[in-house]
Amino acid sequence: MIKNKKILMLILAGIIILYYIAPTKGLINIIRSPIVLVGAVSSNMGSLVQTWWFGISHGSELVEKSKDQEKRIAQLQFYLSQTLFSQNSVEESSLGDFIPLEKIQAQVLAQSNVAGNKVLIINKGTKHGIYPGSAAATSQGVFIGKIISADASIASILPTTSPSSAIAATISGDLEFQAVVKGNGGLGLIMELIPQDAELTAGDIVTTSILEENTPRGLLIGTISSVNYTQGQLFQTAVLTPFLSLQNIQDIEIFLIK
């Protein structure tokens, strides 16, 4: 028994040392693949359970919400066309050199929790050119989050709604305005460091700022639901409604760092 334990420990120590000193990444990927592939199915089942539970507990609200969503989609399509037009104008100018425009398609394999944060696991990694800091968005231009770690064939994204996420943001169409959007415990988004004199109203569209590293400006983050200001404070805060529900994300785009 003791001899077996010692042998097991030695094998284990060997595996861990080999992982760091020898090119064993290929072998690790082979072992990882079945875990992640079955994990994708488990994750989808979890999402289904959550959707089912949400349907039961919020059924009556959903009808009203879908009507609101239809109006918002129409509004968004208008804003998106404007934003893309304005982005193209910036690309043509000298600022275009700083914007990482090359992007690759990826798929969300699974969702999980790491250190109290929701993370999305995707099927692309460093061998596809993805490194920590790359931005992720949907093909409709909705910002999802940033890559926090990447291995050869998988990477993980920290979504904007996670408590550890902080993104430089602006109001669509206002180049002067700058603030920071943080995750609100996975429930929504909070915009902080809004200057006192900034005039914001509910419904304003918040997008990524040019100040956010490795991220194209103009990606949609959310709409302002309410603005809060306490007398005597230097900054205002705002509560945002994200454009994205993490439950249904599958196909995404990753902007490669130049």
Next chain:
Amino acid sequence: MKLLLLIGVFAAIQLDYFFIGSIAQQLHLYTGFLLIALLTIHKRHSQAILAAVLYGLMLDLIIIEVPFGVLTIAHILVFMIINSQANIALSVSRNLYIAVIFFSLLAYSAAIELIIFYSSNFLSASNFIFDSYAFFESIIISSLISTLFVVGMGIMASIFKSNLRKWFFVR
């Protein structure tokens, strides 16, 4: 038996990390820990240590924010701690047994969450923010749910056992 153990650990990873992970942000289920603990308490030491190593290795493979090896070593330590304290679980009454499970889950979840947080922040490039309120809320709720899970499984197992003859016409 070893294949069964591998399947058990694989299922525990799927349930703990992927299934529950996609349902809620701060909710965890610790079936992997429960498997290691039950095997250790019932004196199946070689299977328990193998389960600890496999569970730790699988977590190391999928939680890429944490440097490889950290969670495997952590789970071997978990096995060693349970092994040294296994007599407590065996000497208590049935009601206290549930309390022992709950408090061990609480200790395990606090330790493992802190290990993941500190190793991903200081040994890796991640920048997670520590929210003490969310941390305590998460470990208490997760430990409670994991305890309810094991109690539920226990009840189901006893119902199944007592009705086995009736359902399957076993004489």
